Amino acid sequence: MELFFSYGFFQRALVAGLFVAVACAVLGLFLVLRRDAMIGHGLAHVTFGGVALGLFLNILPLAAALVIAVIASLAIMRLRQKAGLHGDTAIGIFSSVGMALGIVLATLAGRFNADLLSYLFGDILAIDGLEVGLSTALAVVVIAAVLGSYRSLMYLTFDPEAAKASGVRTARLDILLAVLTSITVVMGMKVVGILLVAALLVIPAGAGLLLAANFRQALFLSSLVACLSVVLGLVAAFYLDLPASATVVITSFLLFGGAYLLRRKRLP
Amino acid sequence: MNDGNELIRLEKVSFRYGPIPVLEEVSFSVAQGDFVAILGPNGSGKTTLVKLILGLLRPAEGRLILMGKPVEQFAAWSEIGYVPQKATSIDPLFPASTREVVAMAFLPGRLGPARGKREEDRAVELALKQVGMTAFRNRRIGSLSGGQQQRVFIARAIVNAPQLLFLDEPTAGVDAATQELFYEMLHTLNTEQRITIILVTHDIGIVNRHVTKVACLNQRLVFHGSHADFCRSEAFKTMLQSGHLVSHTH
Numbered sequence: 001m002e003l004f005f006s007y008g009f010f011q012r013a014l015v016a017g018l019f020v021a022v023a024c025a026v027l028g029l030f031l032v033l034r035r036d037a038m039i040g041h042g043l044a045h046v047t048f049g050g051v052a053l054g055l056f057l058n059i060l061p062l063a064a065a066l067v068i069a070v071i072a073s074l075a076i077m078r079l080r081q082k083a084g085l086h087g088d089t090a091i092g093i094f095s096s097v098g099m100a101l102g103i104v105l106a107t108l109a110g111r112f113n114a115d116l117l118s119y120l121f122g123d124i125l126a127i128d129g130l131e132v133g134l135s136t137a138l139a140v141v142v143i144a145a146v147l148g149s150y151r152s153l154m155y156l157t158f159d160p161e162a163a164k165a166s167g168v169r170t171a172r173l174d175i176l177l178a179v180l181t182s183i184t185v186v187m188g189m190k191v192v193g194i195l196l197v198a199a200l201l202v203i204p205a206g207a208g209l210l211l212a213a214n215f216r217q218a219l220f221l222s223s224l225v226a227c228l229s230v231v232l233g234l235v236a237a238f239y240l241d242l243p244a245s246a247t248v249v250i251t252s253f254l255l256f257g258g259a260y261l262l263r264r265k266r267l268p
Numbered sequence: 269m270n271d272g273n274e275l276i277r278l279e280k281v282s283f284r285y286g287p288i289p290v291l292e293e294v295s296f297s298v299a300q301g302d303f304v305a306i307l308g309p310n311g312s313g314k315t316t317l318v319k320l321i322l323g324l325l326r327p328a329e330g331r332l333i334l335m336g337k338p339v340e341q342f343a344a345w346s347e348i349g350y351v352p353q354k355a356t357s358i359d360p361l362f363p364a365s366t367r368e369v370v371a372m373a374f375l376p377g378r379l380g381p382a383r384g385k386r387e388e389d390r391a392v393e394l395a396l397k398q399v400g401m402t403a404f405r406n407r408r409i410g411s412l413s414g415g416q417q418q419r420v421f422i423a424r425a426i427v428n429a430p431q432l433l434f435l436d437e438p439t440a441g442v443d444a445a446t447q448e449l450f451y452e453m454l455h456t457l458n459t460e461q462r463i464t465i466i467l468v469t470h471d472i473g474i475v476n477r478h479v480t481k482v483a484c485l486n487q488r489l490v491f492h493g494s495h496a497d498f499c500r501s502e503a504f505k506t507m508l509q510s511g512h513l514v515s516h517t518h
Contacts, residue, residue, distance in 0.1 A: 033359065033361075033362060151371070151372060151374065151375060152375060154364065154368070154372060155372040155373075155375070157362075158358065158359075158362055158364060158369070158372065159352070159358070159372075161324070161350075161352040162350055162351070162352050162421075162424075162425075163372075164324055165322045165323075165324060165345070165348065165350040165352070165434075166345050166346075166348070166350070166373060166375060167343070167345030167346075167375065168375060208363075209361060209363055212363040213363070213365065213406070213408055214363060214364060214365035214367075214368055214406075214408070215363050215364045215365070215368050216368075217363070218363040
């Protein structure tokens with residue numbers, strides 16, 4: 001085990017994975033409580049278009065994906081508010097178009113190859129130093145922004161009308177959440193891949209909600225489940241020779257199952 | 269209880285949802301210390317009126333003055349407490365404790381005075397004590413009954429010691445015995461804490477021992493005056509006969 005932790009690739013995966021996991025957990029808690037859990041899934045599909053655009057234009061795919069994801073998240077918000085569409089409809093529209101755009105661009109670029117597949121399924125053990133730095137910095141930004149607006153976000157999530165009447169700038173917070181979700185999805189894409197990133201936003205938050213007696217506990221427990229998922233998932237993937245991203249997600253689901261059983265045991 | 273100091277003034281306020289008029293040329297004022305019931309049938313514009321006063325909606329015409337300032341320039345939101353309609357239809361899975369729900373009203377920066385943690389804890393304890401919910405401080409909000417949740421929301425609305433408290437149909441879905449205790453508590457807040465209260469309801473009976481003023485709406489303001497005068501008015505008789513108002517007495 002000691003030898004395992006001394007590998008550079010594992011250290012990089014662990015650092016990036018833990019930071020991204022905590023960012024996903026704290027943000028995911030708000031998304032789940034706002035019944036917005038599927039936005040992570042939708043934006044992940046949109047980022048596929050962004051990555052393909054990056055590869056097509058020969059620019060950093062993460063940067064292209066980030067720009068496209070932010071634009072899409074704001075557009076989804078706008079469609080809900082101004083066109084009166086339900087959230088899942090707006091998400092469905094953008095996720096499909098994002099995916100379609102990605103397929104067209106990748107075909108045009110002739111690069112429907114390993115590069116693109118690594119984004120689809122994640123390749124955390126291949127993450128390089130620059131990506132670790134970028135993911136860590138973005139995760140710190142997300143965590144700081146969420147914790148800095150913690151009380152306003154909690155009020156907005158719990159009782160939007162009373163929050164607005166108390167002077168909470170609800171429109172700004174909605175935009176903040178949309179942008180933070182985009183950043184988080186783009187970061188998470190490198191850790192678990194586009195197809196699985198929504199899992200890191202939803203499963204740890206769900207587990208935390210099952211066990212928490214208050215909001216602080218929910219934040220702590222969600223983060224704990226997310227971190228354990230990354231550490232145990234990476235170790236299991238290494239020893240069992242399994243794909244790291246999928247193993248992280250399956251580990252988080254097993255922890256969710258444990259939380260569910262614990263809750264059932266506690267309830268009469 | 270009326271201290272003569274005007275806290276709210278509406279001048280010919282009208283509001284429409286698209287082409288549909290909801291309120292037309294409503295004018296009245298509320299003085300400090302008043303306990304005002306806004307009465308009227310369903311769809312008469314009661315909730316809309318409160319939302320206009322709170323700046324949640326913008327009037328099509330007219331002016332709204334809140335504590336001496338046009339509502340669009342008003343910034344002292346910590347002076348206002350608000351319990352919205354159907355506040356108790358919260359997500360039962362929301363993981364906030366009673367204390368955390370009350371403390372939501374402590375917002376940073378311009379929204380109110382910055383407080384230390386100890387000061388916040390004291391204010392939360394005091395607010396919970398005022399509504400008789402101290403024993404439930406660590407309970408998850410979703411595990412409380414509708415009446416208990418409503419008390420917690422009142423605690424959140426008064427924790428900043430506001431001058432004005434708005435309650436929109438606060439006892440909808442709450443049993444009769446709890447309603448009576450609830451209105452006793454509002455009476456105490458009005459008379460002892462000197463909080464001006466604006467209560468939206470369609471139940472004249474339950475409030476008749478506590479309110480000092482009545483504003484009766486039916487798109488237009490059909491009555492504004494004392495509770496006693498309202499009970500003698502044509503507006504009251506018409507609304508009671510048409511079943512638009514209910515009268516629960518206990």
